[in-house]
Amino acid sequence: MTSPAPLAAVLWDMDGTLVDTEPYxxxxxxxxxxxxxxxxxxxxxxxxxxxxxxxSARIFQAAGVRLGVHEIIDHLTDEVMRQLREDGVPFRPGARELLADLRRAGIKTALVTMSMGRMARSVVDLIDFDAFDVVVAGDDATRPKPFPDPYLQACELLGVSPLEAVAIEDSPNGLRSAVASGAASLGVPHMVSLEGAGAHTLWPSLEGRTTQDVAAFHAAHRRAHSDPALAPEEGTR
Structure with missing residues (x-):
């Protein structure tokens, strides 16, 4: 039996996982x-x-907002970016530290978010170190989460297989996307419950977590799934 592929990349959701922008x-x-x-x-x-x-914009239209889909997206994005400029980047507990540790360890990283690219890149620009190799934003994805496309695109850009990656998410939609891509999927709940959302494991927080912890999770997941006959059914491309 061949050894499972080692951890090569960590794929980060942004809103609610890396930064606490959901209140914004x-x-x-x-x-x-x-x-x-x-x-x-x-x-x-x-x-x-x-x-x-x-x-989301269509839901706002159904709630009575008389604007086009892209007008709603632009308005909300502008408002969140304004709050980020005024109040700074509100990192989730342990997220900045784990991200920096991954970079020091030479693990590739991607930001995979449904926010617009201009907002995602503004957040990346506010981080005081070289945090990400690639950014896949909502306007980059061929299909949005919960489809696997954003995570598959990130892996392709990084030059890694999803089997070599861990995805970190805080939402059920995001986890469904990550699991369907084939990445080992780590749920860190924030504003909504992740029970039953398909995470391969749940951590209550990233605080105190290191590259070693992520690599150990990835290795255990890959060992458990190295025999296809034993693997639970997961969405694939």
């Missing part, structure tokens, strides 16, 4: 809906976590 999105959503006479609840906001922006 929610702060932008409510005034937008109210401007057109509608109401927007916390539960409705939570339902959009991890969803592609075009799908």
């Amino acid at each position: 999105w929610m702060a932008a959503e409510t005034p937008l809906v109210e401007r057109y006479g509608g109401t927007w609840s916390h539960e409705q906001a939570l339902s959009l976590v991890g969803m592609g922006l075009e799908d």
Whole structure:
């Protein structure tokens, strides 16, 4: 039996996983809906976590926002970027430290987000070290999460197989995308529950985690799935 492929890359979701921008999105959503006479609840906001922006925009249209899909996306993106400029990048606990440790260890990294590329790159530019080899954003993906395309595109750009990668996610949609790509998928819950979302493992936080922890998770996952007859059914390309 051949040895499982070693860890070569870690693929990061952005909103809610790397940075705590979900409150920024929610702060932008409510005034937008109210401007057109509608109401927007916390539960409705939570339902959009991890969803592609075009799908989210259509939900806002159904809530009464009389703007085009791309006008809604641009407005919300501008508002979140304004908050980032004013308040800085709110890293999730342990995320910056783990990312820096991965870079020191020579592990390739990608940012895989459904946010617009201009916003994703503005976040990357605000990180005070060379954090990512590639960025795959919502306007880069051939299909949005929960399709596997964003993670498959990131692996292709990095020159690695999904079997050599770990994906880190905080939303059910994101996890479905990561699992379907074939990457070992690590869930770190934040604003919504990840129970039953298909994560290969759940960590309550990234705080105190190191490259060694991620590599150990990846190795254990690959050993468990090295015999196809023993592997649970997972989505593939």
